[in-house]
Amino acid sequence: MNGSSMYALRDVPGKGKGLVAIENIPKGTRILSEQPVITTPERQRDNEWLKTHISQQVDSLSEHQRQSFLSMHNLYPYQNVAEQSLGIIRTNSLPIEADGIGGGVFLEACRINHACDNNAQKNWNQSIKRHTVHALRDIPKGEEITIYYLGLDSSRAIRQKKLQDKFGFFCSCRLCSLPIEKSQENDKRLERIDELDDLIGRDGMLMKFSLRTLRYVDERVRLYNEQGPGNSGLPRAYLDAAQITIANGDLARGRIFAERAVEGWRTACGSDSKEVMEHGSLARNPAKLQLYGLSMKWKTSSDEVPQGLDQNDFEDWLWRREKPKKLEQLEQLADLRNREIFPSFAALPNSNSDLDFYKKVDGTYQPLRHWYFLGEIVDSITLHHLELELTDIDDKKSSLHFYTDGRGSELAPAQIQKGYTVAVLYAQCRVFTYGDPGIRHEDPQMLKIFPVSLKKLLELNDQVQQFSTKVDGIRTCHGCSKKTASLNRCGKCSLFWYCDSGCQRTGWNERGHKANCKLLKHPDLRGLFGRGGTRDGL
Numbered sequence: 013m014n015g016s017s018m019y020a021l022r023d024v025p026g027k028g029k030g031l032v033a034i035e036n037i038p039k040g041t042r043i044l045s046e047q048p049v050i051t052t053p054e055r056q057r058d059n060e061w062l063k064t065h066i067s068q069q070v071d072s073l074s075e076h077q078r079q080s081f082l083s084m085h086n087l088y089p090y091q092n093v094a095e096q097s098l099g100i101i102r103t104n105s106l107p108i109e110a111d112g113i114g115g116g117v118f119l120e121a122c123r124i125n126h127a128c129d130n131n132a133q134k135n136w137n138q139s140i141k142r143h144t145v146h147a148l149r150d151i152p153k154g155e156e157i158t159i160y161y162l163g164l165d166s167s168r169a170i171r172q173k174k175l176q177d178k179f180g181f182f183c184s185c186r187l188c189s190l191p192i193e194k195s196q197e198n199d200k201r202l203e204r205i206d207e208l209d210d211l212i213g214r215d216g217m218l219m220k221f222s223l224r225t226l227r228y229v230d231e232r233v234r235l236y237n238e239q240g241p242g243n244s245g246l247p248r249a250y251l252d253a254a255q256i257t258i259a260n261g262d263l264a265r266g267r268i269f270a271e272r273a274v275e276g277w278r279t280a281c282g283s284d285s286k287e288v289m290e291h292g293s294l295a296r297n298p299a300k301l302q303l304y305g306l307s308m309k310w311k312t313s314s315d316e317v318p319q320g321l322d323q324n325d326f327e328d329w330l331w332r333r334e335k336p337k338k339l340e341q342l343e344q345l346a347d348l349r350n351r352e353i354f355p356s357f358a359a360l361p362n363s364n365s366d367l368d369f370y371k372k373v374d375g376t377y378q379p380l381r382h383w384y385f386l387g388e389i390v391d392s393i394t395l396h397h398l399e400l401e402l403t404d405i406d407d408k409k410s411s412l413h414f415y416t417d418g419r420g421s422e423l424a425p426a427q428i429q430k431g432y433t434v435a436v437l438y439a440q441c442r443v444f445t446y447g448d449p450g451i452r453h454e455d456p457q458m459l460k461i462f463p464v465s466l467k468k469l470l471e472l473n474d475q476v477q478q479f480s481t482k483v484d485g486i487r488t489c490h491g492c493s494k495k496t497a498s499l500n501r502c503g504k505c506s507l508f509w510y511c512d513s514g515c516q517r518t519g520w521n522e523r524g525h526k527a528n529c530k531l532l533k534h535p536d537l538r539g540l541f542g543r544g545g546t547r548d549g550l
């Protein structure tokens with residue numbers, strides 16, 4: 013085919029003909045670059061006009077081109093060459109964004125079959141007036157080259173319907189052949205990507221250049237990467253991130269995001285594409301963006317990029333992800349007697365529009381702060397779901413109902429012990445159809461159980477408040493209660509402090525640190541004293 017050594021036109025089972033790699037094609041390679049042999053106008057015309065317009069073009073083709081054109085796939089019935097040509101165009105035409113032209117037929121590009129997890133991307137390149145196809149990932153010799161026929165990513169059912177209606181085939185690509193649960197997972201991801209697109213807003217004024225919007229873009233990029241390598245939505249998402257950071261004066265991150273966007277477009281569309289040319293200058297000089305300096309609250313210069321971070325830490329820096337501080341770095345630990353953070357059952361909100369606990373952001377209610385319900389297990393019963401009977405911080409009874417997917421079975425029996433304490437993040441008091449009000453628990457991430465009674469936990473809390481916190485640079489020795497700035501921390505839990513080994517021995521043997529130290533190494537308990545870590549769970 014056209015002297016190219018990268019691919020050949022072959023029979024592909026169940027798909028008619030297709031292009032197959034006949035050598036390894038590295039990611040980013042321009043597989044083909046082609047001019048149309050026939051074009052169709054942008055505006056709709058009647059069939060007769062169209063047939064004449066097309067016949068004139070077919071007649072002017074060389075014999076080889078004409079044969080090649082007339083051998084192309086045709087989904088429509090015909091009685092003469094004019095109707096056949098129209099059918100071939102309707103089956104194969106690719107979009108062309110040039111003045112007055114709406115689409116065209118390309119003798120090679122139009123032989124490429126579809127896959128929902130395509131390994132190549134098609135693109136009309138207006139600067140060279142050619143259609144290009146680039147490898148989105150390494151394509152090994154023998155693999156079929158595939159592109160995506162549809163516009164937007166959508167669920168399996170929608171994709172299948174569109175491909176059937178428009179192109180007359182049933183797609184059996186890897187994504188369409190996933191087992192049902194995996195396919196639903198994939199659909200959910202696509203749905204969320206779509207939702208995030210709305211939340212992010214688009215282009216200039218409609219976009220809010222806030223940390224929240226950057227979080228949405230971060231999530232979107234993570235979902236794209238979970239979908240598989242080389243998703244065509246990635247460059248746009250990186251450009252969004254570049255705009256948000258540069259609008260806040262952050263040139264270091266803005267430059268990196270812009271570079272990633274340009275790199276993505278370079279891979280998918282080539283260095284001479286409109287996107288690379290338009291945004292390449294942004295990567296070179298991010299301060300040129302009109303939005304630069306809308307706010308200067310994240311101000312950095314282009315080269316203020318941290319060195320020596322591992323990949324995860326670098327991504328955390330880049331996306332401005334907050335990392336919870338290590339407990340021993342905190343000067344104040346959460347006080348479990350603070351009723352704002354640890355309310356009793358009676359003080360819990362009973363809906364997520366309770367404005368003492370929630371605020372409305374972008375149309376949804378979000379927690380104003382962390383709060384945890386603490387209760388000691390006094391009994392447990394499983395009928396339809398696990399139900400724990402608890403006593404709260406005021407010694408009042410309440411119940412916790414497990415409406416998680418596992419209905420409580422996700423907990424090991426050894427965790428559900430009378431006398432253990434449960435902490436539930438963002439607990440709400442709910443009225444149930446039968447029985448007394450209780451807490452409806454749905455997300456396993458939001459619950460932890462500590463192997464200690466509530467009373468003991470509060471006593472431990474009192475010691476933590478007295479001996480682990482720093483006031484005006486001063487801490488208190490747990491062995492002799494001396495207040496000084498020069499104490500040594502317990503090497504095991506790193507939360508209690510001592511003058512010397514004598515005081516440490518007193519603390520360990522006489523003041524209960526032997527038992528408490530073990531408890532304080534429990535990561536979930538450390539999370540609780542560190543105010544529960546992040547909003548994503550306890």
Ligand SMILES: C[S@@+](CC[C@H](N)C(=O)[O-])C[C@H]1O[C@@H](n2cnc3c(N)ncnc32)[C@H](O)[C@@H]1O
Pocket residue numbers: 026027028029030084085087103104122123124125126127179180181182183184185
């Ligand atoms: C633009 S043509 C592609 C080249 C075509 N296979 C040929 O033989 O010329 C589009 C047609 O190819 C077939 N096709 C493309 N992708 C396919 C797929 N994933 N599975 C089955 N058939 C496919 C369908 O018949 C579709 O209408």
